[in-house]
Amino acid sequence: MYPRKCLDIKASDLLYGLLRCLNQTNRIEWVSKLQSKWSSSNDTLICYSVRTGFNLLLDSLNLPAGSEVLVSAITIPQMIDLLKSHQLVPVPIDINMESLAVKSEHLESSLTKKTRMILVAHIFGCRMDLTEVVNFAAKHDLFVIEDCAQVFLADGYLGHPSATVSMFSFGAIKTATALGGAIFTIRQAELNQVMNRRVKEYPTITQFSFFQRLIKYSFLRLVNHSSIYGSIFTFLELLRHDPDQIVMALTRSFQTGNLSSQLQYQPATAQLALLYRRLSQYRTETIERRQASGYKLTRHFPDDAWWPGCHAKKHTFWIFPICVSNPLQTRLRLKEHGFDATLASSSLIALPKADKNESPTEAQLVLSKILYLPFDVSMPSKDLIRLADLVAPDITRISK
Structure with a gap:
């Protein structure tokens, strides 16, 4: 049976990550190397996840309570939860499902005096043209936050040059996965400084914790092979277990409960090294x-x-x-x-x-x-x- 999604990572990458967990290396050096690989320390933030960085972004912007955020209509629920936890009001902007671009006419009709930001997500691996969005934002002095979690293509695209912030994910099921981690391109120097300073206050995921994660995904990568996957799927059904629920539980990035407390971490040093390897070799x-x-x-x-x-x-x-x-x-x-x-x-x-x-x-x-x-x-x-x-x-x- 062909599995629903194959992990985009080689066995050699997993082995590299495991070996890195056994070495004590300079964390600051890896952060610096990643920032230089991506762009520079002047506009790059390395963080635990897109949700971690987005939560930090909202903290740093500190928009007035009741401010409205125009949000492309398909997104992940935690992004909406984070907006609401900062007392912001998400306003959905419908999507043209043929092009997967936001309907620009809905931006104008949804604009109010309380609108402060646009959050737009590229979905299903399709990169939309943001020209109309950024022009609209410039006209009305709005922040543009570009969610690129599903569209890293290793082609040099660091986000639209007129977006305030562009967010890229290297989570477990993403392209060029490092089993977690995110990189933000931040085009306002002061905002970049504030976010990079604040993220350093978060505790760091331990090497042992990341080692366990690598072991789990090494197993998942093994059973992802079509000949093994079907047998395990059938076996779980014979035991009256729901394979869907088990797969979702194994690949879920964050558990139910207090989301903010799960977000406020920095990636393990070994994960930074693995992410650097993925960016260098992909x-x-x-x-x-x-x-x-x-x-x-x-x-x-x-x-x-x-x-x-x-x-x-x-x-x-x-x-x-x-x-x-x-x-x-x-x-x-x-x-x-x-x-x-x-x-x-x-x-x-x-x-x-x-x-x-x-x-x-x-x-x-x-x-x-x-x-x-x-x-x-x-x-x-x-x-x-x-x-x-x-x-x-x-x-x-x-x-x-």
Whole structure:
């Protein structure tokens, strides 16, 4: 059975991380090397996670209570929780689900005297054009926070040059993963200084804790092999365990409970070393192979097939979502044929409109019918075609 998502990390990278956990190295030196590798210490923050950095950003900006933040309608729930914990009001901006870009006309209609910031997320591995967003922000003197957690491409893109802050994630299921860690490009010198000073006040994850994380993901990488994954999946079902819940629990970055207390850490020194290695060795050819496989899959869809991001200008197929009329039914059929597709994940939500009497946003409609295909660059052509043939009759167009 093909797993829902393969970890983008080699065994040699995991071994390197494990060995680094056994060495006492200069932490300040690794931070400096990472900042120089990315850009410079003048505009780069290294932190534990995107949520860690975003929480720190909100603390540092200290916007007035009740300030409104225009948020692209699909995001992770913790980003909304962090806004609300700082007494800020998230205002959803709907997304054109063909291009996965925010609908610029909704920016203007949602603007009020309380609007202070725009938070826009690139989703599903598609990098949207932010020109209209940053022009709108400049016109109205708004901060632009760009969530690039799903679109690191190793192509030199450090975020839109007019964004206030651009946030990149190297979490467990991300491209070029270091099993955690995030890098922020911060284009206001004073803000960069404040955030870099404050992050140093956080305690550091221990080498032993990161060693345990490496062991866990070494095991997960092993069972990710299709021949092993299917057997374990079947075994868990025989024991009446829900494989979905187990996989989600094993890969969840943060537990339920007080989020802020889980965020306020710095990465382990060994993790900094691993992240530096990933940035130094990762090549765009890896992304290009994934893109080629993704487009090969779509060529076997019907000519009029529609899926989120089908008209995106920059699609990297980090994950491959489609919309089907009955996601559970299609998922069960794919499972019977050896493909572990995933239903809408709790890691992404579609923000509802403030007025519950209004019709759902396009983003809400899509997430209600979404199914994530178990797509991976290593999948042979014959299985890509088989997967396409299985889902083709069920693909549904969502429009509003």
